[in-house]
Amino acid sequence: MSSKITIHDVARQSGVSIKTVSRVLNREPNVKADTRDRVQAAVAALRYRPNISARSLAGSKAYLIGVFFDNPSPGYITDVQLGAIARCREEGYHLIVEPLDSTADNVEEQVAPMLATLRMDGVILTAPVCDHPVVLAALEREQVPYVRISPGSELDRSARVGMDDRLAAYEMTKHLIDLGHTDIGFIIGHPDHGASHLRHEGFTTAMTDSGLTVRPERVEQGYFSFRSGFEAAEKLLTSDDRPTAVFASNDDMALGVMAVANRLRLNVPETLSVAGFDDTPGAKVVWPQLTTVRQPIAAMAGAAADMLLSGVSWDDGETPPSKLLDFELVVRESTGPAANWPGAQ
Secondary structure, three states: OOOOOOHHHHHHHHOOOHHHHHHHHOOOOOOOHHHHHHHHHHHHHHOOOOOHHHHHHHOOOOOEEEEEEOOOOHHHHHHHHHHHHHHHHHOOOEEEEEEOOOOOOOHHHHHHHHHHHOOOOEEEEOOOHHHOHHHHHHHHHOOOOEEEEOOOOOOOOOEEEEEOHHHHHHHHHHHHHHOOOOOEEEEEOOOOOHHHHHHHHHHHHHHHHOOOOOOHHHEEEOOOOHHHHHHHHHHHHOOOOOOOEEEEOOHHHHHHHHHHHHHOOOOOOOOOEEEOOEOOOHHHHOOOOOEEEEOOHHHHHHHHHHHHHOOOOOOOOOOOOEEEEOOEEEOOOOOOOOOOOOOOO
């Protein structure tokens, strides 16, 4: 069995010192382009894999980025991980994903050991963790940089990445109205997520701008889970006086609506149109496929990681950096003309 390739082998093959190899591996500035190319070529030829522990001991970086989350949607969290991992790998960092129970009384006890044990170079926070005062205070106390994805409060407290949830919900509601739907049900997302309130606001504003009334009994509280969408749909759909369309604040809840529609033998979209939000994998495996808002979840996570890897910072008195990404309305088979609409076939 051949011996393990070491940094000494890379230095010998590229004709530079061990220190220079280390500088290239750590992506330090002021290394000549031809020198960097020779080292990288030697690394590739020898299939050298640097030891991340040794790298962290040798310098001030740990080469670890964390993601803290508390979200019931597996599709959302998967996309966050994929987006952050892709960017971290490009820079030789590892990603640590840590679930938190943001509703528990011991949030401080959940966060403190992680920050003490893992010397992370930065943390990405998703909703609702990104708005939790205990989590934010702990990170600031330990001087760990963090970037928040779609925060709902204190927007100027930190660097952040997001999209226009209000406009996206507005446009989806208008899509349903343009299909002739005037009686639309809406399922609100988790009350602790800032985006939930923005999506509800977008829905309400679109209805009002179109001269339509939002009936209180047409709005149900959900929690971004399939079960909560199912339970909300049972309230909306189990009477003769039911809406002709339901817009759920995420795909998991929309899939719950479709399950209830199937149980009640309501054809989608002929009898009931259903729309979601996020464009998670489940939106395309259900039939009919789900009309939804494509939220750039992976791209937002990648942008958050990029901010941390670039050394995000700002001076006192300056507004922290932020990035707003585009969304896309994805129209599929789950929405169609209202049955009583003149344009319906």
